[in-house]
Amino acid sequence: MTTPTTSTATTATPRGATGNRLLNKVPEVTIWFWIIKILCTTVGESFADYINTTLGFGLTNTMLLFTAIFAVVLAIQFRTKRYSPFPYWLTVVVVSVTGTLYTDMLTDQQHVPLWLSSTVFSILLALVFGVWWMREGTLSIHSITTFPREAFYWLTVLVTFALGTATGDWTLQLTNWTPAQSVFLPLGLIASITLLWRFGANPVLAFWLAYILTRPLGANIGDWLASPKTATSAGEPVGLGLGTLATSLIFLSAILATVVYLSISRSDVAETHEITHEPSVTTSARKERIALGALALIAAATVTLMAWAHNQPHVTCDPTGQSETLPACQKAALTSGQTTAAVTKYEKLAQTAIAQDKTGTAAASHATVQRMRDDWDADATSLQAVDQKTWTLLDDQMDAVLKAYAIDHGKIQPAPAAEQEKQLAVLLGDLHSHRFATAGPPTG
Incomplete structure (x- = not known):
């Protein structure tokens, strides 16, 4: 499609350069x-x-x-x-x-x-x-x-x-x-x-x-x-x-x-x-x-x-939560016992990563935090359904841990082991002190 000169002209100014005017700054539409x-x-x-x-x-x-x-x-x-x-x-x-x-x-x-x-x-x-x-x-x-x-x-x-x-x-x-x-x-x-x-x-x-x-x-x-x-x-x-x-x-x-x-x-x-x-x-x-x-x-x-x-039958959500174009499928809220078990799991993973950092096994510590990230992503929608406010607080600190390990943060360099231990310790403290509400409607 070109844009021609028409009988209802849309050009309100001359195309030549005069005074503060320039020659047309865009190409002809061919x-x-x-x-x-x-x-x-x-x-x-x-x-x-x-x-x-x-x-x-x-x-x-x-x-x-x-x-x-x-x-x-x-x-x-x-x-x-x-x-x-x-x-x-x-x-x-x-x-x-x-x-x-x-x-x-x-x-x-x-x-x-x-x-x-x-x-x-x-x-x-x-x-x-x-x-x-x-x-x-x-x-x-x-x-x-x-x-x-x-x-x-x-x-x-x-x-x-x-x-x-x-x-x-x-x-x-x-x-x-x-x-x-x-x-x-x-x-x-x-x-x-x-x-x-x-x-x-x-x-x-x-x-x-x-x-x-x-x-x-x-x-x-x-x-x-x-x-x-x-x-x-x-x-x-x-x-x-x-x-x-x-x-x-x-x-x-x-x-x-x-x-x-x-x-x-x-x-x-x-x-x-x-x-x-x-x-x-x-x-x-x-x-x-x-x-x-x-x-x-x-x-x-x-x-x-x-x-x-x-309205045709098709996939409307992604059960894995990994799709870039579809939202994650909603999951049912965890029961009280399941929520406690999930939090305990993250506490143990954080403790393991801290211990690995202290012994100088950086690769093992990175793998532990990677596993913690994967599990957290898998549990995210269920934990959100239990208590949105608590999940958001813990998710922010989880992100700080991932940043220290340069996981999901582009090509930044991993932080020193001491900084990784510090962020893990903060997460561990948050997990101890912030407990999810009893399973039920979201509270956030």
Whole structure:
């Protein structure tokens, strides 16, 4: 889909550089624009997973790293006087990773439900569009000729990546579709929007709708390529088994080749495109109203399809608690005797690890704490059902122990044995002094 000049013009300013104005800072929307955009969204999914999971950098550290990188590349992009393929598409690649990480941070670390993050990002996007329109009088990317408009543009791009990540993951959660199956929904929606744009839909609306939908499309393609051929746990995606690194390198290479081509041909420079191409689509108020009604029908059909898929028999929770996409299955609260036995088990494991540290057998101590972590994860939902408040207090200290041992905390170095013993002693004291309530309804 391209964004043409139409009879209801959306460009409110000249494209030439005059005074404080710049030449247009974004590319002309050609087929190359959409190809690179989808490639970038795939990299956003696979490269974020590679840094976070495969390299063990940790979600928080990865998010902070790419936030800093995003600030640097965005500053470089702002300093350019006109659209230049390398800085522009480098910024898009980085913002695709960053937007993905923001949603993952809310989902995995803050445990924000995907329906809630999708709603919040939708409201935030509407607010950004509203302020942008009230201040500038246009949302057209053909008018990114001033610093404020460029700032609004990149803020919008960041939010669309976060929103696309949340809605895409929520769709998978609701439907339990495989990545290969889930490709068809955003692909079909983009095709429908393209046909309506060709008919005469508002080009600015059509552009931003398609832009948002490329995020779940690219992410699903990335998951399909990178996911293992067999599921590692209930509800986990399956795919071609290329892995996140191979997928990232393939798509980064494709992005680089395309950007080199565009740098040489300059076919996506707006000023060049204007000279060599005639407007391909015209629209009118009547056509825009008809297209808007059609978009509403498509949205209703999409909701109906997802509701139908959600109501089909499928796995809705993971009994192992290890899935990244499904919530852990709820477990019944332990009885009073089972709770006492569980706490005693953790006391003995902590005492064993302390003794192993004192004798200098670091590997054995690490293995004991690893076993304690595994058991704690397995008992988590049952202990939470007994007493949420006590479980949370003990879970915080359990995390401090794991951090001292560099377990589940990225590539940080293990703390000295004395620090490990200290954290274990605190946990042991907490286990002695904080007893779970009698089994029954959660008290937290």
